Amino acid sequence: MTIEEREGSARELDDFEGIVRQHRPRIARYLMAALRDEDAAETLVQECMWRAYRARASFRGDCKVSTWLLRIAVNLVRDHARVRKLKFWKAAQVSSTEVADVWESIPDTASSPEDRVMARDQLRRVWHAVDSLTEKQRTVFVLRFVEELELAEIAETTGMKESTVKSHLYRALGIVRERIGGLS
Amino acid sequence: MTEHLSERQILAWQLKEQTPEEQRHVEHCRRCQGQVASLDRALSLYRSSVHRWSAAPQREPGRAIWTTPSRWQLWRGTAIKWASAAALTLAVAVPVYTHRVIEERNAARALADQALLDQVDLEVSQTVPDTMEPLTQLVEWQPADTEVPASSNKPRRTK
Numbered sequence: 001m002t003i004e005e006r007e008g009s010a011r012e013l014d015d016f017e018g019i020v021r022q023h024r025p026r027i028a029r030y031l032m033a034a035l036r037d038e039d040a041a042e043t044l045v046q047e048c049m050w051r052a053y054r055a056r057a058s059f060r061g062d063c064k065v066s067t068w069l070l071r072i073a074v075n076l077v078r079d080h081a082r083v084r085k086l087k088f089w090k091a092a093q094v095s096s097t098e099v100a101d102v103w104e105s106i107p108d109t110a111s112s113p114e115d116r117v118m119a120r121d122q123l124r125r126v127w128h129a130v131d132s133l134t135e136k137q138r139t140v141f142v143l144r145f146v147e148e149l150e151l152a153e154i155a156e157t158t159g160m161k162e163s164t165v166k167s168h169l170y171r172a173l174g175i176v177r178e179r180i181g182g183l184s
Numbered sequence: 185m186t187e188h189l190s191e192r193q194i195l196a197w198q199l200k201e202q203t204p205e206e207q208r209h210v211e212h213c214r215r216c217q218g219q220v221a222s223l224d225r226a227l228s229l230y231r232s233s234v235h236r237w238s239a240a241p242q243r244e245p246g247r248a249i250w251t252t253p254s255r256w257q258l259w260r261g262t263a264i265k266w267a268s269a270a271a272l273t274l275a276v277a278v279p280v281y282t283h284r285v286i287e288e289r290n291a292a293r294a295l296a297d298q299a300l301l302d303q304v305d306l307e308v309s310q311t312v313p314d315t316m317e318p319l320t321q322l323v324e325w326q327p328a329d330t331e332v333p334a335s336s337n338k339p340r341r342t343k
Contacts, residue, residue, distance in 0.1 A: 029234055
């Protein structure tokens with residue numbers, strides 16, 4: 001990034017409400033996909049914005065604001081995952097019912113009822129597959145296939161090497177493909 | 185390229201890492217087209233489902249997405265941390281201090297008890313009370329090893 005771009009990114013934070021308005025949907029989307037829990041995602045969105053607000057003075061514009069915010073969100077998910085390793089939290093996970101609604105509401109683009117049933121089944125399998133991924137695999141998978149970030153951006157966001165990101169992506173994709181029955 | 189895409193090549197397609205040769209093969213191979221399209225469709229369905237799901241809560245009317253925190257809210261976290269640290273310090277320091285005070289009190293009590301015992305020992309070991317002490321100068325006590333009849337347990341007047 002050039003000095004002008006850096007200064008531009010840092011200046012962007014002056015209008016924090018505008019930042020929230022612009023980037024909140026993406027952060028919320030990432031957190032919901034990564035956590036599969038609407039309540040937890042909502043809490044972490046707030047926490048993410050809160051942390052960003054408090055740390056805004058230390059933001060030097062080395063990366064895009066969206067990358068910076070996503071990095072905070074990725075760290076929050078990591079911390080959340082550590083806590084959730086306790087069985088108690090696993091038992092308290094409420095995502096199953098919420099996620100079930102997701103694949104029930106397939107947009108009416110399928111050509112026939114049979115196609116819709118198949119699409120619903122496929123979507124359910126993908127959600128289950130994503131659910132079974134490790135935290136790192138899920139993070140890179142969501143950033144790539146939901147947020148459509150490039151490998152370099154994922155590496156910058158997660159702090160992993162690009163080769164590591166690619167390795168996690170291949171594994172995650174392999175699992176998803178296996179679960180949807182795509183392996184010949 | 186006559187062989188079908190391998191598992192790795194199908195996955196690489198999703199990362200846009202296919203070679204021109206693989207691209208040409210897929211254009212002409214219905215089987216590989218199907219394999220690639222199936223995974224592509226599944227990922228697309230997943231992406232749109234996440235987008236729909238995450239968009240839902242933001243449709244709630246009148247919901248503030250951000251309120252600039254007050255100065256107190258900003259410092260509240262720090263204040264809570266300091267208060268917790270102070271409480272922890274007290275929780276450790278108070279029992280230590282109390283334990284030391286109790287030990288000192290016990291030591292002082294032990295000293296006082298010892299002094300009292302010493303005083304009692306001293307008084308018990310006295311042969312006669314203080315007020316009768318001058319009288320002992322006037323009488324001669326029998327030596328301890330001579331047998332004296334019980335009835336004659338009286339001091340003899342000295343000559």
